[in-house]
């Protein structure tokens with residue numbers, strides 16, 4: 001049988017990894033897919049660099065539309081990135097009846113509903129394993145492996161750049177700005193790392209997992225997004241003393257009869273949990289299903305060949321399914337069109353979580369009682385409390401100290417109100433630091 005012909009749009013980091021792995025493992029991949037998979041055409045603005053990657057046997061063009069217009073191309077692989085030209089090209093490829101494979105989480109988290117509908121209407125597949133946690137097969141796990149379950153919650157370290165930064169801050173006691181520069185020097189963080197450090201990249205990925213887990217449309221605009229730029233090394237140290245690590249987690253949770261939580265923010269996680277020990281640029285996703293319990297998926301969430309591993313897995317799926325009827329295929333978001341739920345994403349005020357609070361207070365009698373009373377009046381119960389010695393905080397003879405409080409679960413709205421009252425106490429001398437906490441059990 002003639003090999004499946006693939007057109008690559010963009011041959012940068014992931015595109016070149018895809019070409020190299022496909023070529024290197026060609027024979028084994030063919031034995032698995034039942035048919036050869038060949039890149040026969042590549043489009044990249046930098047045609048010179050593209051030619052260096054693929055050699056003379058593959059046609060290289062600058063205009064991606066030439067690939068889409070080629071009737072011999074069966075599958076278009078979009079590895080350009082971003083919401084702009086990539087969206088137009090993906091929709092044009094679908095309209096031309098091509099299956100699409102993409103690693104573009106930004107595109108799908110924002111425009112997924114439109115793209116998946118267009119693909120369903122046309123009877124083609126848009127496969128996106130590489131878009132969430134790179135090489136970790138989490139889309140397949142959620143959409144197929146865990147299909148028996150009512151997923152209860154997912155919590156993931158789904159951005160390698162920020163996990164590297166947090167690991168270095170903890171291990172070496174360095175501040176955020178210092179480690180960010182090192183992450184850029186090592187090539188983990190982009191020259192413009194905004195999407196990584198502000199939590200946007202993780203929120204794109206969490207949005208996709210939320211849709212698949214709960215059968216709801218992709219709703220990036222409803223996600224709460226908070227990055228790690230304001231995190232201080234002090235809080236990482238205090239969290240550690242209380243038995244916790246701070247991780248940037250993408251969290252989505254089913255709240256029966258109410259809706260879905262969808263949020264990304266720095267989170268205290270008990271140090272004994274496996275996910276708390278995922279260090280450096282590695283990714284990990286914990287999924288809790290009612291039947292299976294808690295499962296953990298760990299691996300490289302980025303990089304040329306780890307991400308290519310996921311792109312090629314999708315190419316093999318497309319190859320295996322090329323002959324089946326559209327309505328027999330695995331649905332894009334796990335649930336069939338018309339079977340999606342209207343369960344809404346909850347406003348942040350309704351989210352329930354634990355909290356870490358750090359209060360810089362005057363070292364005087366009665367402060368602790370006033371703080372505890374304010375929390376108790378708001379119905380927020382204290383789980384643990386740490387009071388630093390004044391001289392540890394401000395040097396010998398200091399009149400200030402730090403109170404570090406861990407709370408049990410509370411509604412965000414109640415915590416906001418209590419925090420405002422705490423902040424107004426005359427003994428509270430600086431803006432209160434607050435980080436959310438999840439026990440993940």
Ligand SMILES: NC(=O)C1=CN([C@@H]2O[C@H](COP(=O)(O)OP(=O)(O)OC[C@H]3O[C@@H](n4cnc5c(N)ncnc54)[C@H](O)[C@@H]3O)[C@@H](O)[C@H]2O)C=CC1
Pocket residue numbers: 009010011012013014015043044045046062063064078079080081082085103104105106130131134301302303304307
């Ligand atoms: N780099 C990684 O580790 C991961 C990347 N991704 C996603 O994979 C996608 C690709 O990322 P990278 O390979 O890292 O990007 P990259 O910047 O290395 O490669 C993009 C390529 O697209 C080309 N390009 C840009 N505009 C074009 C156009 N209009 N027509 C044709 N070619 C064009 C560029 O010249 C470049 O070679 C993005 O959506 C990214 O979010 C996903 C997971 C991991």
Ligand SMILES: N[C@@H](CC=O)C(=O)O
Pocket residue numbers: 134158159160161162188196201301302303
């Ligand atoms: N920038 C991302 C890589 C791709 O998803 C990360 O740091 O994890």
Ligand code: NA
Pocket residue numbers: 129130131132133134135136137138139310
């Ligand atoms: Na993946």
